Amino acid sequence: MPAKTIIVTGATSGIGLALIPKLKAAGFFPILTGRNKIKVEAAADELGVKGYVLDVSNQRSIDDVSAQISNAHGPIWGLINNAGIWLEGEFSTCSPTDIKATIDTNMMGTMMMTHAVLPAMLDAGKGSIVNVVSTGALYTRKLISVYSASKWAIRGFTGCLEVECAPKGVRVMGFYPGKVASAMYETAGIDRDLDVAMTPDQAANMIVTMLNDEGMLWSHVSGRSIADYV
Numbered sequence: 001m002p003a004k005t006i007i008v009t010g011a012t013s014g015i016g017l018a019l020i021p022k023l024k025a026a027g028f029f030p031i032l033t034g035r036n037k038i039k040v041e042a043a044a045d046e047l048g049v050k051g052y053v054l055d056v057s058n059q060r061s062i063d064d065v066s067a068q069i070s071n072a073h074g075p076i077w078g079l080i081n082n083a084g085i086w087l088e089g090e091f092s093t094c095s096p097t098d099i100k101a102t103i104d105t106n107m108m109g110t111m112m113m114t115h116a117v118l119p120a121m122l123d124a125g126k127g128s129i130v131n132v133v134s135t136g137a138l139y140t141r142k143l144i145s146v147y148s149a150s151k152w153a154i155r156g157f158t159g160c161l162e163v164e165c166a167p168k169g170v171r172v173m174g175f176y177p178g179k180v181a182s183a184m185y186e187t188a189g190i191d192r193d194l195d196v197a198m199t200p201d202q203a204a205n206m207i208v209t210m211l212n213d214e215g216m217l218w219s220h221v222s223g224r225s226i227a228d229y230v
């Protein structure tokens with residue numbers, strides 16, 4: 001039987017990058033995607049997988065690249081909606097551009113990538129989607145209103161799709177990690193102590209567990225490094 005094809009968004013760094021070799025080792029056929037062509041080519045070469053430039057904040061890119069991937073490697077069995085960006089600061093000081101980019105990437109990117117692959121999964125009566133959400137969608141606190149809004153939206157989206165799609169054989173699952181030692185904060189210009197964070201490998205291991213065993217639908221899977229409890 002051919003290996004199951006899984007698209008991973010935002011796989012040039014952090015959790016997504018750590019996930020690719022783990023999916024390969026678990027017998028899946030991972031497709032590495034990201035917004036930066038140089039990073040996509042370098043990572044795909046190094047890991048020996050197919051890579052595609054896919055900007056999840058751009059509808060044209062979603063439509064074109066998801067069609068290319070399913071034509072070349074379909075049917076698509078899995079989607080990991082992992083691409084995401086961080087935005088921190090008092091809401092009144094966040095720029096409209098940054099607010100829109102965060103919503104377009106974290107919220108619309110997840111919804112529209114799902115919209116691109118879900119119909120074929122429902123037709124096939126099988127498939128799995130993991131949305132990488134965040135503990136930021138489980139509580140509220142100051143300085144993260146926009147990031148939180150983007151992730152709370154995906155918490156609702158994931159829960160609704162879970163019950164809509166499970167009876168049709170498609171699993172839609174949410175992973176809610178706490179702090180992860182990735183480039184996310186630095187990319188956003190935020191200096192964060194990540195000594196107590198989980199590693200991208202630890203987060204990726206959980207996603208592989210959620211994908212394995214199609215008899216199980218793991219919803220609201222959350223966790224953080226024990227070092228983060230002190």
Ligand SMILES: NC(=O)c1ccc[n+]([C@@H]2O[C@H](COP(=O)([O-])OP(=O)(O)OC[C@H]3O[C@@H](n4cnc5c(N)ncnc54)[C@H](OP(=O)(O)O)[C@@H]3O)[C@@H](O)[C@H]2O)c1
Binds near residue numbers: 015184
């Ligand atoms: N780090 C944490 O503490 C934490 C905690 C909970 C949840 N999460 C979530 O985990 C997910 C992965 O983040 P990470 O921690 O692994 O951060 P990361 O190392 O910064 O990785 C994020 C990835 O998303 C990509 N990306 C950003 N915008 C994109 C776009 N428009 N289209 C396609 N790809 C895009 C980035 O590309 P570039 O390499 O080009 O920047 C990068 O590959 C995110 O959804 C994040 O919200 C992170």
